[in-house]
Amino acid sequence: xxxxxxxxxxxxxxxxxxxxxxxxxxxxxxxxxxxxxxxxxxxxxxxxxxxxxxxxxxxxxxxxxxxxxxxxxxxxxxxxxxxxxxxxxxxxxxxxxxxxxxxxxxxxxxxxxxxxxxxxxxxxxxxxxxxxxxxxxxxxxxxxxxxxxxxxxxxxxxxxxxxxxxxxxxxxxxxxxxxxxxxxxxxxxxxxxxxxxxxxxxxxxxxxxxxxxxxxxxxxxxxxxxxxxxxxxxxxxxxxxxxxxxxxxxxxxxxxxxxxxxxxxxxxxxxxxxxxxxxxxxxxxxxxxxxxxxxxxxxxxxxxxxxxxxxxxxxxxxxxxxxxxxxxxxxxxxxxxxxxxxxxxxxxxxxxxxxxxxxxxxxxxxxxxxxxxxxxxxxxxxxxxxxxxxxxxxxxxxxxxxxxxxxxxxxxxxxxxxxxxxxxxxx
Amino acid sequence: xxxxxxxxxxxxxxxxxxxxxxxxxxxxxxxxxxxxxxxxxxxxxxxxxxxxxxxxxxxxxxxxxxxxxxxxxxxxxxxxxxxxxxxxxxxxxxxxxxxxxxxxxxxxxxxxxxxxxxxxxxxxxxxxxxxxxxxxxxxxxxxxxxxxxxxxxxxxxxxxxxxxxxxxxxxxxxxxxxxxxxxxxxxxxxxxxxxxxxxxxxxxxxxxxxxxxxxxxxxxxxxxxxxxxxxxxxxxxxxxxxxxxxxxxxxxxxxxxxxxxxxxxxxxxxxxxxxxxxxxxxxxxxxxxxxxxxxxxxxxxxxxxxxxxxxxxxxxxxxxxxxxxxxxxxxxxxxxxxxxxxxxxxxxxxxxxxxxxxxxxxxxxxxxxxxxxxxxxxxxxxxxxxxxxxxxxxxxxxxxxxxxxxxxxxxxxxxxxxxxxxxxxxx
Numbered sequence: 001x002x003x004x005x006x007x008x009x010x011x012x013x014x015x016x017x018x019x020x021x022x023x024x025x026x027x028x029x030x031x032x033x034x035x036x037x038x039x040x041x042x043x044x045x046x047x048x049x050x051x052x053x054x055x056x057x058x059x060x061x062x063x064x065x066x067x068x069x070x071x072x073x074x075x076x077x078x079x080x081x082x083x084x085x086x087x088x089x090x091x092x093x094x095x096x097x098x099x100x101x102x103x104x105x106x107x108x109x110x111x112x113x114x115x116x117x118x119x120x121x122x123x124x125x126x127x128x129x130x131x132x133x134x135x136x137x138x139x140x141x142x143x144x145x146x147x148x149x150x151x152x153x154x155x156x157x158x159x160x161x162x163x164x165x166x167x168x169x170x171x172x173x174x175x176x177x178x179x180x181x182x183x184x185x186x187x188x189x190x191x192x193x194x195x196x197x198x199x200x201x202x203x204x205x206x207x208x209x210x211x212x213x214x215x216x217x218x219x220x221x222x223x224x225x226x227x228x229x230x231x232x233x234x235x236x237x238x239x240x241x242x243x244x245x246x247x248x249x250x251x252x253x254x255x256x257x258x259x260x261x262x263x264x265x266x267x268x269x270x271x272x273x274x275x276x277x278x279x280x281x282x283x284x285x286x287x288x289x290x291x292x293x294x295x296x297x298x299x300x301x302x303x304x305x306x307x308x309x310x311x312x313x314x315x316x317x318x319x320x321x322x323x324x325x326x327x328x329x330x331x332x333x334x335x336x337x338x339x340x341x342x343x344x345x346x347x348x349x350x351x352x353x354x355x356x357x358x359x360x361x362x363x364x365x366x367x368x369x370x371x372x373x374x375x376x377x378x379x380x381x382x383x384x385x386x387x388x389x390x391x392x393x394x395x396x397x398x399x400x401x402x403x404x405x406x407x408x409x410x411x412x413x414x415x416x417x418x419x420x421x422x423x424x425x426x427x
Numbered sequence: 428x429x430x431x432x433x434x435x436x437x438x439x440x441x442x443x444x445x446x447x448x449x450x451x452x453x454x455x456x457x458x459x460x461x462x463x464x465x466x467x468x469x470x471x472x473x474x475x476x477x478x479x480x481x482x483x484x485x486x487x488x489x490x491x492x493x494x495x496x497x498x499x500x501x502x503x504x505x506x507x508x509x510x511x512x513x514x515x516x517x518x519x520x521x522x523x524x525x526x527x528x529x530x531x532x533x534x535x536x537x538x539x540x541x542x543x544x545x546x547x548x549x550x551x552x553x554x555x556x557x558x559x560x561x562x563x564x565x566x567x568x569x570x571x572x573x574x575x576x577x578x579x580x581x582x583x584x585x586x587x588x589x590x591x592x593x594x595x596x597x598x599x600x601x602x603x604x605x606x607x608x609x610x611x612x613x614x615x616x617x618x619x620x621x622x623x624x625x626x627x628x629x630x631x632x633x634x635x636x637x638x639x640x641x642x643x644x645x646x647x648x649x650x651x652x653x654x655x656x657x658x659x660x661x662x663x664x665x666x667x668x669x670x671x672x673x674x675x676x677x678x679x680x681x682x683x684x685x686x687x688x689x690x691x692x693x694x695x696x697x698x699x700x701x702x703x704x705x706x707x708x709x710x711x712x713x714x715x716x717x718x719x720x721x722x723x724x725x726x727x728x729x730x731x732x733x734x735x736x737x738x739x740x741x742x743x744x745x746x747x748x749x750x751x752x753x754x755x756x757x758x759x760x761x762x763x764x765x766x767x768x769x770x771x772x773x774x775x776x777x778x779x780x781x782x783x784x785x786x787x788x789x790x791x792x793x794x795x796x797x798x799x800x801x802x803x804x805x806x807x808x809x810x811x812x813x814x815x816x817x818x819x820x821x822x823x824x825x826x827x828x829x830x831x832x833x834x835x836x837x838x839x840x841x842x843x844x845x846x847x848x849x850x851x852x853x854x
Binding site: 018023026032148154282297299300313316327330334 | 445449450453456457459460461462566567568571572575576577578579580581705708709713721722723724725726727728729730731734736737739740741743744746747748751752753754755756757760761
């Protein structure tokens with residue numbers, strides 16, 4: 001145990017309020033396991049917010065809107081950053097470390113983008129511990145699991161459903177045959193999706209998360225902006241019909257997988273997932289991270305990806321580990337300089353081509369596959385209802401992304417092909 | 428980091444050999460994260476075993492068959508016990524703690540039966556850390572997860588498939604409609620089941636495991652022998668047919684669940700599990716532990732339940748945590764004296780009655796249900812093929828185990844009922 005924690009909390013909304021709630025309701029039990037943690041100060045924009053005032057009633061917590069009231073207070077030994085964003089939050093986190101305060105944050109964008117800088121700062125301030133369990137998959141303890149349960153193992157793949165909004169949408173499309181637009185509207189009406197849904201549906205949320213897991217699992221920092229990312233906006237009901245023919249479903253996954261002993265592919269894409277795979281069984285707003293490794297073969301971690309208490313619980317886990325002195329170091333795992341990013345990975349692919357029906361189409365697709373060096377595994381064609389809008393699917397044998405891209409580029413130029421073909425990896 | 432670990436290993440068969448393999452192949456990486464662990468001595472019955480000799484070739488490891496060569500060696504600061512059993516293994520573990528050596532063990536029976544004694548010993552030797560990740564669900568880091576990710580949470584249920592042999596058998600019965608006897612013979616032929624399969628099929632293996640998880644999750648030590656335990660020997664193909672009618676399957680589960688704020692039910696039984704529940708999606712030799720809690724709502728941990736490398740990986744995880752100084756204490760979680768065992772829990776039940784077809788049966792079942800205070804939810808009857816061997820199923824509304832038992836006892840006495848009815852909880 002490292003002594004009492006006096007916490008300065010930046011941001012006290014949904015998750016921050018949950019943290020205060022849990023620390024209050026569990027105070028006796030936490031003390032019984034050696035954790036003495038108090039939220040001494042809270043920093044928020046609006047100190048008069050009625051919900052905040054109600055939350056802190058009866059607490060001796062100081063409320064301020066001045067960052068330095070926490071950062072310059074030597075009695076605060078732990079900063080929890082729940083503001084989000086990468087501007088002020090970055091200043092707060094960096095300054096807290098420089099002041100030798102422990103940091104706990106749920107800020108995936110900050111971590112994914114600034115891991116090397118944070119690592120350098122932590123190296124210069126070796127007494128500081130950095131917890132970020134809440135940054136990936138809210139209620140799933142995936143960060144700590146990767147930090148402490150795979151050290152003697154060799155990972156070959158991390159693949160996860162890490163965005164509840166899009167998993168909810170895809171599950172609805174699969175189950176109800178609803179269109180993308182309809183499920184997006186429903187998700188927005190229910191408050192699951194933002195008015196501007198891009199962070200979710202374009203895969204950017206998952207991009208930051210897989211960057212963090214890739215570092216922990218493979219020792220390589222991947223700047224999020226460099227991760228090939230395909231969202232779910234082009235997925236149609238017909239894709240689920242074809243997936244079903246294949247005994248599969250479609251999930252938006254963040255994937256980091258070894259392509260050789262010293263290389264890893266990291267990408268975000270909707271993926272054709274066999275329903276026999278545990279990833280294919282996770283529906284609705286739940287998240288899952290599945291880890292393939294040499295020793296453990298297959299391990300899956302399923303839970304709530306977001307929400308007040310699941311996420312707050314992960315923040316509290318970091319507080320507890322800090323209080324018990326059990327936060328593993330280095331924070332982002334050992335760095336392996338020799339590991340390279342190799343995003344032109346090999347796999348099997350699903351390629352959907354929307355076209356006007358006509359003569360010679362199969363031959364033409366076959367020709368372009370052959371020219372790209374791709375062996376076709378199957379051609380799937382549901383009964384045609386509209387000859388001017390035919391969706392034909394080709395599945396490939398193992399091929400590289402670049403080969404599939406080349407075939408799709410060639411197909412897109414054909415007169416009877418209506419739009420650039422959609423291609424998805426098959427898990 | 429707590430300095431170099433000089434390990435004395437008791438037992439070097441499947442799992443022990445895996446531990447030596449992993450420590451050897453990962454030595455560089457382990458050092459990079461601050462873990463310096465050497466298997467200095469091995470204690471085995473047959474020091475000339477060719478597999479052992481081959482394994483240790485090139486290692487400076489001393490081999491002995493004398494326990495004291497390790498226990499009395501002050502240079503050994505960590506004992507790994509992989510002998511199994513509760514006689515010699517108990518002596519070794521207890522003596523190691525008394526000598527202030529850290530202990531890592533995979534011995535579920537030893538832990539489940541002697542938790543209070545081990546706790547007392549650890550209290551008297553506060554420098555000693557006790558790791559037992561490998562004792563429950565081989566490759567799933569469920570011990571560490573319960574130790575370090577639910578401290579701020581309140582558990583309401585732990586339910587797990589924790590025996591791969593019986594899950595393999597049940598999965599086969601479900602998928603292929605094979606009989607219990609046929610799948611048992613196949614499992615034995617494949618080496619999955621022992622010649623004497625009792626520990627698996629009668630649920631005793633799960634009994635010890637749920638005792639360990641119940642202590643971690645609810646703070647209460649449950650002597651394994653006191654846990655109501657029903658195995659899978661009475662499960663028939665027809666039960667899967669009825670389960671299917673209910674949109675469910677059958678899994679052998681160890682369950683610990685809160686029945687009130689201060690009471691918990693702990694039992695082992697085949698359970699009717701809806702196929703929409705994540706537990707119902709885990710087939711074959713895989714294990715899963717599903718945790719229901721106030722903050723995290725639902726978290727599931729899936730992986731290999733046994734095998735050389737999954738289990739050895741868990742032992743290595745304990746070594747790593749020991750080397751990094753991150754083994755949580757108290758080892759078995761905080762003890763909550765006020766929590767009582769209340770095994771007469773309430774739930775919905777599946778009751779299968781084997782009978783000779785005749786008049787007045789439904790009325791008779793209805794009468795005995797009513798007399799036991801049980802409300803019937805449904806009566807299921809597959810088409811009758813043999814009027815002398817009719818399996819009828821009743822599902823109940825929420826009732827207590829004692830009520831269901833009373834109804835079954837009464838039904839068993841009826842002339843047309845052939846055997847004591849089988850009753851299974853519905854998850």
